Amino acid sequence: MTIHLDDHRLDPPVLLAPMAGITDLPFRRMVARFGAGLVVSEMVASGEMLTAKPSVRAKARSELGLDLPSSVQLAGREARPMAEAAKMVADMGARIIDINMGCPAKKVTGGASGAALMRDPDHALRLIEAVTAAVDVPVTLKMRLGWDDESRNAADLARRAEGAGVRMIVVHGRTRMQFYQGQADWSAIREVVEAVSVPVVANGDITDAASARAALAASGAAGVMVGRGAQGAPWVLAEIGHALHGGPAPRIPRGNELSDLISEHYEAMLRFYGGDVGLRLARKHLGWYADRLGAPLRAEMMVAQSPEAVLALIRAAFGERAAA
Numbered sequence: 204m205t206i207h208l209d210d211h212r213l214d215p216p217v218l219l220a221p222m223a224g225i226t227d228l229p230f231r232r233m234v235a236r237f238g239a240g241l242v243v244s245e246m247v248a249s250g251e252m253l254t255a256k257p258s259v260r261a262k263a264r265s266e267l268g269l270d271l272p273s274s275v276q277l278a279g280r281e282a283r284p285m286a287e288a289a290k291m292v293a294d295m296g297a298r299i300i301d302i303n304m305g306c307p308a309k310k311v312t313g314g315a316s317g318a319a320l321m322r323d324p325d326h327a328l329r330l331i332e333a334v335t336a337a338v339d340v341p342v343t344l345k346m347r348l349g350w351d352d353e354s355r356n357a358a359d360l361a362r363r364a365e366g367a368g369v370r371m372i373v374v375h376g377r378t379r380m381q382f383y384q385g386q387a388d389w390s391a392i393r394e395v396v397e398a399v400s401v402p403v404v405a406n407g408d409i410t411d412a413a414s415a416r417a418a419l420a421a422s423g424a425a426g427v428m429v430g431r432g433a434q435g436a437p438w439v440l441a442e443i444g445h446a447l448h449g450g451p452a453p454r455i456p457r458g459n460e461l462s463d464l465i466s467e468h469y470e471a472m473l474r475f476y477g478g479d480v481g482l483r484l485a486r487k488h489l490g491w492y493a494d495r496l497g498a499p500l501r502a503e504m505m506v507a508q509s510p511e512a513v514l515a516l517i518r519a520a521f522g523e524r525a526a527a
């Protein structure tokens with residue numbers, strides 16, 4: 204099954220979730236080269252986008268260097284700045300724009316954006332309409348089941364969003380008040396699938412082929428979106444695409460090929476952010492790779508102070524001898 208958004212084919216329908224501080228351009232490129240139907244940027248605050256801060260603009264960059272659609276996610280609470288920011292990111296090359304109505308963080312919901320928009324559907328609709336009217340690229344929406352158990356309004360909001368021109372809806376199977384607790388309720392996503400005719404994508408706790416298959420069966424969704432499951436395993440989306448949709452099997456690197464890949468990711472982060480910031484931000488990815496792959500020297504990688512020292516540790520931890 205393939206999801207079509209205008210000329211874009213999201214094939215396989217296995218999508219990388221937006222994650223603030225994680226799905227930056229270097230990580231999206233890493234996931235994209237193994238294979239995914241779509242990769243989504245971390246959220247970009249619309250207000251900050253309009254101030255033209257270089258670090259915010261960098262989040263909205265989407266040139267993957269591959270023939271794969273890249274989506275930029277915007278967060279905000281007011282229609283006009285959201286529409287203006289949407290125009291800016293489309294001009295920068297975003298091929299799809301996603302609206303964040305799922306983020307539970309107090310910093311975000313306190314500003315009445317993210318999942319807080321689900322508490323005020325009339326206002327949310329005005330914001331969606333402003334964005335769809337402002338750009339020619341497809342606009343998608345990411346939401347939760349609702350604010351809390353008493354107000355599970357995802358299906359109703361999805362129906363209205365479709366009417367306002369939204370082309371695909373991703374639903375994280377938790378309410379905002381659940382934050383990340385418990386288990387995502389994939390069967391609750393079915394109500395949204397049945398409410399709209401645009402593709403609905405299931406999200407939450409999907410980490411491998413088995414959970415992806417279970418999420419699709421429970422929800423009836425057209426595809427899955429994977430977030431935390433891709434940390435330290437940028438090949439996981441391609442593995443799911445292969446198992447469920449017959450896409451090409453990813454070649455998961457081992458030994459020196461693995462240490463080359465991780466070094467490449469590391470150096471891409473240094474180039475993207477500049478030395479000091481890159482060195483610091485790359486640590487969490489190195490930690491995830493080490494955790495996933497059971498590699499040694501994790502603690503040393505976390506405190507190493509120079510790129511040369513980190514690269515030597517990557518070779519020692521993940522390379523041929525380490526694998527032997």
Ligand SMILES: Cc1cc2nc3c(=O)[nH]c(=O)nc-3n(C[C@H](O)[C@H](O)[C@H](O)COP(=O)(O)O)c2cc1C
Nearest residue numbers: 220221222223245246303375407408409429430431
């Ligand atoms: C560290 C972190 C950052 C996130 N940032 C965003 C974000 O910027 N925008 C968004 O819509 N969701 C964000 N999310 C939510 C994820 O997109 C996803 O909905 C959630 O993690 C559930 O999927 P998963 O179980 O596959 O991780 C974030 C989640 C995490 C863990």
